[in-house]
Amino acid sequence: MADETMDTDYDVIVLGTGITECILSGLLSVDGKKVLHIDKQDHYGGESASITLSQLYSKFKQNPISKDERESKFGKDRDWNVDLIPKFLMANGELTNILIHTDVTRYVDFKQVSGSYVFKQGKIYKVPANEYEAISSPLMGIFEKRRMKKFLEWISSYKEEELQTHLGLDLDKNTMDEVYYKFGLGNSTKEFIGHSMALWTNDDYLQQPARPSFERILLYCQSVARYGKSPYLYPLYGLGELPQGFARLSAIYGGTYMLDTPVEEVLYSENDETNGKFEGVKTKLGTFKAPLVIADPTYFPKKCKSTGQRVIRAICVLNHPVPNTSNADSLQIIIPQSQVDRKNDIYIAVVSDAHNVCSKGHYLAIISTIVETDKPHIELEPAFKLLGPIEEKFMGIAELFEPKEDGSKDNIFLSRSYDASSHFESMTDDVEDIYLRVTGHPLVLKKREDKEQQP
């Protein structure tokens, strides 16, 4: 494209339009930085895109079914927006916070997720969303309920400055197991708190200081308190709306966007990929320079290493609600590791046409867990069993990558792969960490001036 007005010098180049990269672009553009944002693919979102059924078939099946068969079974392709990576937003979590402070809420509509469920001895139970549900929940016996209530009261009344609210516990010294012991909580309640509320995927947290667990439980409770039914929110039209919303924020603040633009070459000082600093990129649209780059791991494979973890995810299309969920239009099911003899929990995220992610009458259930054996698809069996008949299944295994270095040496700041967690809190930690390394100061969210609104 001939465009004589095209600038070649920027403050930041961002490669990849996943949610992490798009939030950073948006924040840096609002800060006044001149951002060039490039994606090699022709759509926003990278691995955090929501894609249509036909795209799913061509991505995951060697022999996709014919268009006619697909349409007769599943309806119009454009009705489908299927997430590759399932996650929910915590209503009181950091992503919600960022959305509100940047006004990206203007571009994306959210609905509450109807319920959160936990698997126990072969059955699923609703995780109580409030004290009334807790009292009637079959998850705990009557005495255990009282102890649980005491524990939750401690969580909500805890104040750092007021020692008497600590009840003699030190969040930085006592382990979470010691905290449970103090309240006399039994194993099955511990499992329920640790996995369904603190959302730990394994039991390592028990022997670690209690503070992170405390904070997670508090976040869970505050998120439930916010809208009632569950702590989770989900955007209409799928998670792929989030990167698009932040990209628009960036564009409104002067960010330049180029999709479908592969990076042909990365330029380094002294032409030295190993020891040089980032200088710019060469693309079909020209050469662009910036003193630093933010990118997802796929743009710099040599500068990333495997975390050793692999996540298996199975996207299941259903033509019925998930059994035993009161026909909920959306939900999460957690299968705690100990219930199925594993080290890591299995998550199921369910959304439906109520969220404009599939055609009428369909449901999408995405199962995920960290791979533990050499037969990962068999590891998902307990989850498949809960779903009832499955119309179509797409399975993929993703290796998780992280940067080898922090970017201070080469000015290349890389994000981490999206992990196996069921929400966005670790992603926003990554955003805040990269923001700090790039700008030298921590992210402070302030309400954006309302420049868009006219009287």
Add this chain to the structure above:
Amino acid sequence: MSNPITSIKLVLLGEAAVGKSSIVLRFVSNDFSENKEPTIGAAFLTQRVNINNNTIKFEIWDTAGQERFASLAPMYYRNAQAALVVYDITKPQSFIKARHWVKELHEQASKDIIIALVGNKVDIIENDESERKVAREEGERLAEEEGLIFFETSAKTAENVNDVFLNIGEKIPLKNDNSSPNDTTITEDQRINLAASANATSEASSCSC
């Protein structure tokens, strides 16, 4: 008694530099500037118009420049109730692009979206008809085939700019008109207003579990 205000999302589509932002500026502020850099932070403007005793509030989304390198996000035209597809009558390529956008809207946008095809910069041919590269009839034909409103405009002289919006306004089903339920608008009830409850709970540390 006044009738309720009907808000509609209107998006602009078309090749870069055909005059989309200029048309909005003319409509909203009755202004024009020759070499205007896009205003940073301004890509969402509102303008109210009265049509037959009803107030219509246009919520106008500009592209924020994302059309320049084919990087407009689908979310941009999602749920739009009206669209201006703009081309420059002195640039044939921009008319080809307009055709593409009409097709894209029919495939991806709400099915009852109201589309106006707009051939901009007619002031240029006032003195020199040879500058015209897209015949008026070509625009009319495309509009006829696809069921679009059609105008040739000038953001510079203001010719026909208001008329485009008024014409769209007349075709919009009104809020108090029960006879035409708009099935593309999702019912508000279950949606969460994140921004509205932000202040109320950000301080709250009480736990209702």
